[in-house]
Amino acid sequence: MAKIKTIEYFRVLPRWLFVKVVDEDGNYGWGESTLEGHTEAVEGTLNALCKRFIGYEADDIEHIWQMAWRLGFYRGGPVFMSAISGIDIALWDLKGRRLDVPIHQLIGGKVRNKLSVYAWIGGDRPGEVEAAGKARLAQGFKAIKMNATEDVNWLDSPRVLESSVERLKAVKALGLDAALDFHGRLHKPMAKQLAKALEPHKPLFLEEPLLSEHPESIKQLSDLVSCPIALGERLYNRWDVKRFLEDGSVDVLQPDISHCGGISEIRRIASMAETYDVAIAPHCPLGPIALAACMQVDLATPNFVIQEMSLGIHYNTEAGDYDITSYVKDASVFDVKDGYVDALTAPGLGIEVDEETVRRVAQNSEPWQPKEFFGPDGGIREW
Numbered sequence: 001m002a003k004i005k006t007i008e009y010f011r012v013l014p015r016w017l018f019v020k021v022v023d024e025d026g027n028y029g030w031g032e033s034t035l036e037g038h039t040e041a042v043e044g045t046l047n048a049l050c051k052r053f054i055g056y057e058a059d060d061i062e063h064i065w066q067m068a069w070r071l072g073f074y075r076g077g078p079v080f081m082s083a084i085s086g087i088d089i090a091l092w093d094l095k096g097r098r099l100d101v102p103i104h105q106l107i108g109g110k111v112r113n114k115l116s117v118y119a120w121i122g123g124d125r126p127g128e129v130e131a132a133g134k135a136r137l138a139q140g141f142k143a144i145k146m147n148a149t150e151d152v153n154w155l156d157s158p159r160v161l162e163s164s165v166e167r168l169k170a171v172k173a174l175g176l177d178a179a180l181d182f183h184g185r186l187h188k189p190m191a192k193q194l195a196k197a198l199e200p201h202k203p204l205f206l207e208e209p210l211l212s213e214h215p216e217s218i219k220q221l222s223d224l225v226s227c228p229i230a231l232g233e234r235l236y237n238r239w240d241v242k243r244f245l246e247d248g249s250v251d252v253l254q255p256d257i258s259h260c261g262g263i264s265e266i267r268r269i270a271s272m273a274e275t276y277d278v279a280i281a282p283h284c285p286l287g288p289i290a291l292a293a294c295m296q297v298d299l300a301t302p303n304f305v306i307q308e309m310s311l312g313i314h315y316n317t318e319a320g321d322y323d324i325t326s327y328v329k330d331a332s333v334f335d336v337k338d339g340y341v342d343a344l345t346a347p348g349l350g351i352e353v354d355e356e357t358v359r360r361v362a363q364n365s366e367p368w369q370p371k372e373f374f375g376p377d378g379g380i381r382e383w
Helices: 039-053 061-070 078-099 129-139 158-172 188-201 215-224 238-246 262-275 288-299 355-362
Strands: 004-012 016-023 028-032 114-120 143-147 177-181 229-231 340-342
Touching: 004 039, 004 078, 004 355, 016 039, 016 078, 016 288, 028 078, 028 288, 039 061, 039 078, 061 078, 061 262, 078 262, 078 288, 114 288, 129 143, 129 158, 143 158, 158 177, 158 188, 188 215, 215 229, 215 238, 238 262, 262 288
Parallel strands: 114 143, 143 177
Antiparallel strands: 004 016, 016 028, 114 340
C-alpha cells in the first residue's frame, strides 16, 4: 500500500469540478465533486480535506470516508458531501487501476451486462419536444426526461399545466418512455393538480414533485396517484434518505454520486432502498467521471433500473459544446444502442480522462451560476 501524495481539483466547463488523487507510487484516480452553482463553496471544503488526507493510506477508502464524516463534528449537506464524493470516487478509481480491475469487480461483481439509460430534452423554457424526442431516438435512446412545467407560482392558473399533458402525449406518441421532472419548482397547490392530470398518460416517473424538505406533503401526493414518485438528488446521505423509505413515499430513489458521498455512500443507500423494494436510478446531469462512477455502481446493484446521462443537455451546449465526450480519450464507452450503454470493462472507473484538456480548460473556467426565475410580480420562483 502507498500513501496519498497529492490531491488536486480542477474547475472545468460547463459547470464541473474534477478531483485527482495521486499516491507515492505514482498511481492515480479521478473523481468528481460537482455541485451545480456552488463550485467555490466546494473548493473551499476541498482545500481543507486535501490538506487533511495527505499521508493517509490510499487503499483505506472507508477509513478516510469515516474520518471526513465522523471527525468533522458537523455532518452532511450538499457542500461537504460533494467534497467527500470527489475524493472517494478518485480513491476507488486509483484502487481499481492499481489492481487492474474495474470498480464493479471490487464491490461484488456485475449483475448485468449493459445499462438502461435516458437523456434530457427540453430546457428551462420547454419548446418543441417532438423534434427533440426524434433526435434522442436517432441517438439510440428509448427513454427521456423533460421539465414538467416552466416556472410556476405558488398558486397559479390551472391553464399553465395544460401544455405539460400535451407535451407528454407528444413524446410518448414517438414511442419514447418519458419521465417528468417537476424540479421542486411546483408547490403543493399546483403539484397535486399536475400529478393527477399526468396520471392517465403513464409517465415513467414524476421526479421531485415537491421539494424534499416537505416529506409529509410528498407522502400525501404519493398516496394520491399511481405514478412512480422519484426523488433524491437533494438528499445527501443515508440518514437523509431514511425517512422517505420508512414512510413509503418514494418508488424510485435518485441519489447523486457527486452529492451524496461518492461510491462508498451510494452503495449503502442502494442497499437500504432494496430492503424497502425501492428502485435506484442515479441522478447525473453532470460530467463523465460522475457518469462512469454511477455506471460502475449500477453494474453491481440489483435494484438499479435506469441511468441518467447528460449527453447534449442544454447546460453543456450553452457553455460552448463542452460535453461528457470532451474530457475522455475514448468517448465510445458512452455510446447508446437501443436504449442501453454497454458495461465499462477497463480498470478503475473504466474511462481515461484527458488530463491535458482538463488542465487547459481549468485555467480560465469561471464558476457556473444558478438559474434565476422571477414571476411577473417580481417574486422569486424555483428554478
